[in-house]
Every structure is written in structure tokens, then in C-alpha cells.
Amino acid sequence: MADTATSSxxxxxxxxxxxRRDSRSGGAREGGGGRKFFRRKKVCKFCVEKxxxxxxxDVRLLSGFVAERGKIVPRRLTGVCTPHQRRLSEAIKQARxxxxxxxxxxx
Amino acid sequence: MQxxxxxxxxxxxxxxxDEEIDKLxxxxxxxxxxxxxxxxxxxxxxxxxxxxxxxxxxxxxxxLLTLEADGKAIHEVERRLxxxxxxxxxxxxxxxxxxxxxxxxxxxxxxxxxxxxxEPAPAPTPEAVAPAATA
Numbered sequence: 001m002a003d004t005a006t007s008s009x010x011x012x013x014x015x016x017x018x019x020r021r022d023s024r025s026g027g028a029r030e031g032g033g034g035r036k037f038f039r040r041k042k043v044c045k046f047c048v049e050k051x052x053x054x055x056x057x058d059v060r061l062l063s064g065f066v067a068e069r070g071k072i073v074p075r076r077l078t079g080v081c082t083p084h085q086r087r088l089s090e091a092i093k094q095a096r097x098x099x100x101x102x103x104x105x106x107x
Numbered sequence: 108m109q110x111x112x113x114x115x116x117x118x119x120x121x122x123x124x125d126e127e128i129d130k131l132x133x134x135x136x137x138x139x140x141x142x143x144x145x146x147x148x149x150x151x152x153x154x155x156x157x158x159x160x161x162x163x164x165x166x167x168x169x170x171l172l173t174l175e176a177d178g179k180a181i182h183e184v185e186r187r188l189x190x191x192x193x194x195x196x197x198x199x200x201x202x203x204x205x206x207x208x209x210x211x212x213x214x215x216x217x218x219x220x221x222x223x224x225x226e227p228a229p230a231p232t233p234e235a236v237a238p239a240a241t242a
Contacts, residue, residue, distance in 0.1 A: 052212050053205065057116075057171075070158075098116055098198040099167075102158040 042079025046088075054087040056094035062101060066092060070102040108177035112147075112206065115181075117188055117197035121154060128168055131193060133134060135172070135184070142183035144176030161195045173202075183234035 046054065054061070065073050065080070065088055069094040072092050074084045119128055128151075136146050152169035161167065174181070181199060188197045 052209050056200070094200060095197065096158070097237075098169075099118065099157040099159060099161055099196060105158075 004084075009042040009075040012052050044079060047081055054091045056082065056091045056098070056100065059095065062088070063093050063094055066101060068105065070096075070105045091104055110145075110175055110177055111201055112203040113174045113176060113181055114200045114202050115172040115184060115188070115197060116200075117170055117172075118157070118161065118195050119168045119170060120164055120193050120195050121168065123168070123193055127193070128170075132170055132190070135187065135191075138186050138187045139172065139174055139176070139180065142176070142180040144174045144180040144184065146172060147175055148173040164195060169194055176232060210217070 045051070051061075056062070065078055067073050072089050075082070078085075080088060092101060096103050119131060123131075132149060132151070135150065139146055148171075150171040150173075152171055153168050154166055156166045157164065172184075174184070176184070185199060187198065188194050
């Protein structure tokens with residue numbers, strides 16, 4: 001089952017390479033049909049809400065994309081698009097340097 | 108040298124009194140202006156909890172300077188910050204490119220809105236003409 005899922009998703013990605021979101025939505029739909037649970041289609045928060053600036057001072061925004069231990073959450077989990085993830089990680093790293101966000105949360 | 112916009116954020120140790128912080132900020136401002144920078148804005152962001160220990164302090168006063176300066180002036184300001192004892196951490200970020208990008212996006216958005224509002228007005232006219240032509 002896993003094999004069929006991966007093969008179909010890869011073929012889908014090959015068909016519509018141009019519009020990036022199309023290939024992703026295709027993957028999500030296929031995941032909903034193939035398995036019991038329905039996975040919600042992930043969209044880039046910054047594209048949808050039209051957040052232009054990802055600033056290192058905006059701790060409340062950035063902390064949503066940082067895991068419990070202080071790690072940057074990968075794109076595949078948050079659904080952020082590549083250009084925004086690049087800016088986001090830059091901002092998180094700047095915020096870490098000025099002690100607004102932790103490098104590693106202590107336990 | 109080219110003038111650029113920078114943001115210098117620095118953290119002052121928490122055991123200072125307000126007056127001392129004000130004094131430090133004003134001296135930093137004078138240092139910056141002496142180095143050839145134009146201080147555009149000073150923002151005291153208040154006392155905040157640090158995400159990790161810095162020189163055994165768990166919180167500090169955040170101060171944000173917005174400067175219009177060249178590289179040399181920024182270098183001088185950074186040196187002053189490094190030397191001054193109550194400053195426990197600082198970060199300089201260049202913001203003019205980002206600002207340029209944001210302005211561009213803003214402009215693009217405004218033109219798009221204009222186009223979308225302008226389009227519906229001429230659109231109905233061909234429809235109005237078409238039935239007349241068939242009839």
C-alpha cells in the first residue's frame with residue numbers, strides 16, 4: 001500500500017511540475033482516498049494570510065514554527081512554501097542570536 | 108561610502124536602574140552620530156525574559172536602534188557595544204533590502220487591486236453588445 005501511494009504521488013508530481021501547489025494537493029487527496037484518515041491539505045500560512053515580512057522581532061509568529069526543543073519545524077510538517085521557509089529560518093536564526101528564541105530548550 | 112539602513116538591537120543587563128539605561132542609550136546615540144550615522148529611531152522594548160542564559164542573566168532590557176549609516180560607522184557602533192560593560196548581547200541587521208522588497212510587494216499589490224477594480228467595469232459592455240448583435 002505504501003508502495004502504490006509513493007509511486008502514484010511521484011507520477012502526479014511528474015505530470016504537473018509547474019504549479020507547485022497542484023502537485024501537493026494531488027498528494028493530499030490521494031492520501032485521503034487511500035488511507036482511513038483524511039489528511040488536511042497543507043497550505044503556506046504566509047501565502048494565505050499574505051504576511052510579507054518575516055521579522056526576527058516577531059517572536060509570537062516565529063514560535064509557531066519552532067518545535068518544543070527549539071528546533072525549526074520542517075516544511076513537510078508545516079506546509080510552508082520554499083521561499084517563505086527560507087525567510088522563516090533566517091528570521092528564527094536571527095532571533096536565536098539575540099536570545100529571543102532558544103537554540104535548544106533546556107529540560 | 109554608501110548609506111544603508113541598519114537595525115542594532117542590544118540587550119542591557121537587568122540590574123541597571125532606568126536612569127542608567129537612559130544614560131547608556133544617549134551615550135550610544137552620541138557615539139553613533141559621532142561615527143557618522145544618523146539615528147532614525149530609538150525604541151526601548153522593555154524588560155524581557157531571555158531564551159537562554161547570557162552572562163548568567165536570565166532577563167534583560169531590549170533596546171532597538173534604527174540607523175542610517177555606512178559600514179564603517181556600524182563597525183564603530185558595534186565596537187562601542189562590545190566594549191561597554193552593561194551591554195550583554197547585540198545584533199545588527201541590515202534592513203534596507205528587505206524594506207525595498209516590501210515596498211515592491213506593496214506596490215505590486217496596489218496595482219493588482221486597481222486592475223481588478225478596473226476590469227469589471229468594461230467587462231459587461233461586450234455582454235450587453237452580444238445579445239443586441241444576435242437579436
